[in-house]
Amino acid sequence: MEPTTTFVEDWLCYEHILGEGAYGEVRLLVHKRTDEKIACKIIDHAKYKDAKTNIEREVMIHSMLSHENIIKYYGRRQEPKKEYVFLEYAAGGELFQMIEPDIGMPSPTAQLFMKHILNGVDYLHKKGIAHRDIKPENLLINAEGVLKISDFGLATIFRLKGKERKLDKRCGTKPYLAPEVLKKPYFAKPADIWSCGIVFVAMLTGELPWAETTDSNEEFRKWREDDYLSESPWSKLGNTALSFARQILHEIPEKRLTLEQIVKHPWMRFNFGEEDPVDPIDDAQPTNPAKRWNSTVESETKLTRDTPTVTLSQPAMFLGRTPCMDQLVNDLVKTTRQDQVCFSQPVRNDDVILQFTQSRVTRENFDHLVKRMTRFYMDCKLEKALERLRSLLDGMHYNWTLDAAGTVTISTVDRQKNQLAFKVNLMEMDGRILTDFRLSKGCGLEFKKHFIKIKSGILKSA
Known part of the structure; x- marks a missing residue:
């Protein structure tokens, strides 16, 4: 059974959880007549005492944004103990769902998603905003295959009225953190670009290159010392893709590729063909790891990518x-x-909560579940x-x-x-x-x- 609650007049709130965050969970709202869908992030202030301040900052930043590669913010409803943030629904789920472990995804798909990520990040940086937690779990795919950046819980403003400041908060997810973030202070834009580079490697190889960018990490040490060519994941990349990764993941921020330089790199400009690079997601079936695109860039890839060992x-x-x-x-x-x-007394009449109902999951309404x-x-x-x-x-x-x-x-x-x-x-x-x-x-x-x-x-x- 898939329970629902009538929420905001003609909107049904499905109890199926789309995802979880640091301060709550995300559920799906579906309009009974139009079948329109939006995501509702439910924050429990009673359970998470520090949620209020962080959510205020997240909402303030997210409400400033409007871009095709950024999840849309629709509004919020506040209550004494709970808060509801209404967001665009991405039916395709998180990016990591499309990455086959230890294999990755076809280069055309990865290239398309890299363009979407970079478009979104470029927009954020021009607005003076750093995301600071770019990773596949925070990158969502909509029903049309468009990637959208989500979760602005760690985002911050690094430039205001033309004046840029260095950041000093060590935050994010360890495998995606640029080395300078651990040393601080650091510039915002190169740090976000580094995280995009790790996502790039993950998309093409299905694995992360290291656990963290510290001197004690052997994988990162080999990368710094140019002793990595025979190591995974780098052995899975062709020459062009490896060159791309090498320049995005340069240890020195000032020598790292800028967004303007990234989009001009040969790997980003290569024409992988006319095929639709984003395959429809079949929820109950795994992706086909044997499916590969035959191109000059793809043929450079090592044989280990076609015969992976899953550990x-x-x-x-x-x-x-x-x-x-x-x-x-x-x-x-x-x-x-x-x-x-049960929800507390609504503030406006369009916030009416009616009665509890149930709806069985069938093939007809299966699309109400995130892919x-x-x-x-x-x-x-x-x-x-x-x-x-x-x-x-x-x-x-x-x-x-x-x-x-x-x-x-x-x-x-x-x-x-x-x-x-x-x-x-x-x-x-x-x-x-x-x-x-x-x-x-x-x-x-x-x-x-x-x-x-x-x-x-x-x-x-x-």
């Missing part, structure tokens, strides 16, 4: 579950939820699907919990020992069970590696 990280030690977990599993498959969703490659079907009953999932997770020594709503939360660490959490929802649809995985915290590429391993194990056990 999966080890899960965290199994920590066990509460004694009532087995009973909770049984209760979930026997009872029908009658959740009551993900991290979902698949099981041909069995819900009770059997839950049993197969829990048995596999126990066998693989994952730490997992199950809440009363039927959501399985899996906690582990990635290869860099960073925390990784993802959630699984099982939904009955057309006589089958749609098994939907979504990232909750951590690296999207590492999450997809775990998904592949779990999916393979479940399907083999059928």
Whole structure:
């Protein structure tokens, strides 16, 4: 079942979570008559005491922006304990969903997305705004295949009235941070460009080059010392792409390519052909890693890209579950939820909250779910699907919990020992069970590696 709440007159609020952020979650609003969709970020001020100040800054910056490669900001509604921020809905989901772990994506698709990213970043920089957390998890794809930059929680203004300042806050996501950010102070524009370069490498190779840009990191040390050509991910790149990466990821900010220089680089200007570079996303099927474009630039790519070795990280030690977990599993498959969703008194009459309703997920309304490659079907009953999932997770020594709503939360660490959490929802649809995985915290590429391993194990056990 896919529960909904009538929200803002004729708008239905789907309980299916699109994503999670530092201070809350994002849900989908759908207009009952027009089928128009928007995303609603729900911030719980009672749960996150420091949310109010940070959200104020995020909303202030986001409300200044209007660009085809930036997620649109529509407005907000504030309440004493909660806040609702209304944003453009991107049906294609996060960019990392389109990156095959340890493989990447075809060069034409990566080139198109790089152009979109750079267009958005150029717009931000001309407005005097630095994003400071550019990564695949914050880059969304709409239904037409257009990439849009999202999540301005760490954004800041670096230029005001023509006067530019250096930044001194160390923030962002470690693998994407420019080396100067760790030393501070630093200039905003080169730091954002560095992050774009890491995204570029991730798109073409399906992996990140290093965990962080520190002297103690062996992978980064080899990059600095020009001792990297035989190392992955660089061995997967052709000469032109490698030259591009080398110039975007120059350790010295002043020698790093500017946005104006990036768009003129041969890799960015190369014509990969007339094919539509963005394939439609089939939620229940993986991408085809064998599909490649035949071009001069692509043929430079090393053979390792066509015969990749997928290395999966080890899960965290199994920590066990509460004694009532087995009973909770049984209760979930026997009872029908009658959740009551309640919002406080609306400020205006167009903020009316009516009654709770439910709507079953079918092929007809399946597009109400954000597109993900991290979902698949099981041909069995819900009770059997839950049993197969829990048995596999126990066998693989994952730490997992199950809440009363039927959501399985899996906690582990990635290869860099960073925390990784993802959630699984099982939904009955057309006589089958749609098994939907979504990232909750951590690296999207590492999450997809775990998904592949779990999916393979479940399907083999059928």
